[in-house]
Amino acid sequence: MGKTRTVFVCQECGYKSVKWLGRCPSCGEWNTLVEERDFSEESFSLIRREDPKVLPVSSWENEKLIRESTGYSNLDNALGGGLVKGQVVLIAGEPGIGKSTLLLQVSDRYARDKKVLYVSGEESGSQIALRAKRLNINNPNLLIYPEISLERILKVLEQENPSLLVLDSVQTTFSEKLESSAGSVSQVREVTYRITEYCKERNIPAFIVGQITKEGSIAGPKVLEHIVDTVIQFEGERFNFYRIVKVIKNRFGSTGEIAVFRMTDRGLEEVAEPSAFFISEKAKAPGSVVFPHTEGSKPVLLEIQALVIPALYTTPQRKTQGFDPNRLALILAVLEKEAKIFTRDQDVFVNVAGGMTVKEPSVDLAVAMAVVSSKKEKEIPQDTVIFGEVGLSGEIRAVHFGDLRLKEARRFGFRKALIPKNLDLEIEGMEVLPVSHISEAIEFLF
Ligand SMILES: Nc1ncnc2c1ncn2[C@@H]1O[C@H](COP(=O)(O)OP(=O)(O)OP(=O)(O)O)[C@@H](O)[C@H]1O
Ligand SMILES: [Mg+2]
DSSP: OOOOOEEEEETTTOOEESSOOSBOTTTOOBSOEEEEEOGGGTTTTTSOSSOOOOOOGGGGGGSOOOEEOOSOHHHHHHTTSSEETTOEEEEEOOTTSSHHHHHHHHHHHHTTTSOEEEEESSSOHHHHHHHHHHTTOOOTTEEEEEOOBHHHHHHHHHHHOOSEEEEEOTTTOBOTTSSSOTTSHHHHHHHHHHHHHHHHHHTOOEEEEEOBOTTSSBSSOHHHHHHSSEEEEEESOTTSSEEEEEEEEETTSOSSOEEEEEEETTEEEEOSOHHHHHHTTOOOSTTEEEEEEOSSSSOEEEEEEEEEEEOSSSSOOEEEESSOHHHHHHHHHHHHHHHOOOOTTEEEEEEETTSOOOOSGGGHHHHHHHHHHHHHTOOOOTTEEEOOEEOTTSBEEOOTTHHHHHHHHHHTTOOEEEEEGGGOOOOTTOEEEEESBHHHHHHHHO
C-alpha cells in the first residue's frame, strides 16, 4: 500500500510546507504547523461518484428527504424530524455528561429492526456491556466493536453493512496512514472526513462523538464542524439530573432547537414539556422573572434570577451563570444612566435557572427587571413574562418570534407580558404591555 502524501499546514494561516517548521514563515506564529493528508489531490471525493446532472431547481425536489426516527421524539424534533440518510451528526459535550449513554440508548431503539454498529475507542466491550446492563439494553441487532484504528473500522463497516454507525469518539480513533497521534488536528480531520465519505456513499446516518476543550468549544479544527451535516451539543450541569441537547448546526433543519432529558439510574429519559420543567421550581421572591426563550421553532419558559446585595469588597462583583457577564455590565450601566437605578456599590449575581445558556439579546429586559426587582425587594407579578432587547440609550428593541413566545407563555397560564412596543402584538387571553424604554418598563412593574 503506497503511503499517502502529506504536507505540513499552518493552522493559523493555511501556509503549506513539505517539511515541519517550528515557526510559520508566512504568519510568524510558533508551533502551528501540523502534518495533514494532502487534500488538494482528492478534495472531490466527497461528491458522489457518478457525475451530477444540471437541472432546474424545481426538478430536484423529487429527491425527497426520508427521515428515520432516533427513537426519541424530542431528539427527532430537534433534528428537524429525524435522521436523514447519509447524515453525519457530531455530538459534543463535557466528560461524563451522558454522550455515550444517549447514543447507546438511541442505538438500542434504532436497532429494533435494523443493524447498528457502535464503535468505541473510549471504553472496552465489557465496560459498554456494564452500561448496557444498567440501561436494560440487550439487543441482538446492536453490535459493539471496541476499536481505534480507522482502517479496521472501515473494514468492519464493509463486512457488517449497518444501518446506523456510532463512533465514540473521534479523538480516540486514528488513521494508520498518518504519522501524528490520535486526537491531533490532522487525525481528527482525517477520521471525520473518511467516516463522512463512507456514510455519504452508503447512505447511512452516523453519530460521531467529539470532545470539547476547556473553554467549552468543540475540540479540533473548525473544519470538523464544516465537514459534518449537524452539530449537537450537550448543555446543563453534570451534577444535575437534567441534560439539554442543543442543535448548533444543521443542514437538514433549523438551529437552536433543543431536546431536554433527565438523567436517572436507568439512563436518560425524555422531558416532554421542558417549559413546565424549567419553571416548576420558580422562586416566589424578588429577583425572579419568567422569560420565554427561543432560538429555534420551539420556545421554552426559563426562570431568570438576580440577586443584588451590598458589595463585600471595594470592587463590586458581577457574576453570571448561563448569561454573558459583559452584557450584564452593559445592562447595569443603562439602568444607572437611564433609570437612575444605581448598583455601583452592590454585588450583582444573575443566573439562568435550570442550566440553560441564553445568548439571544431578547433576554436583556428580563435580566434588567430581575435586577430592579431584587434591588427594590419587590416581586414581579407571578403571572407575567418579560422579553425584549435593551439598547444603549435604554430603548427596548423588537426581537424575533414574539408570537411564539407569547403562545407558549399563555399555554402555561401566564396572563401578562411585557414586550417591545415595536412588535405590535396582540394575543387572546393575555394582557400585552408594550414598552419602548427601560424606565417605562420599571414604571409598569413597580
Ligand atoms: N449507576 C448510575 N446511576 C445513575 N447515573 C449514572 C450511573 N452511572 C453513570 N451515571 C450517569 O451517567 C454519566 C456518564 O455518562 P456517559 O458515560 O454517557 O458520559 P460521556 O459523556 O460519554 O462521558 P465521556 O466523555 O467521559 O465518555 C455520569 O455522569 C452519571 O451522571
Ligand atoms: Mg463516553
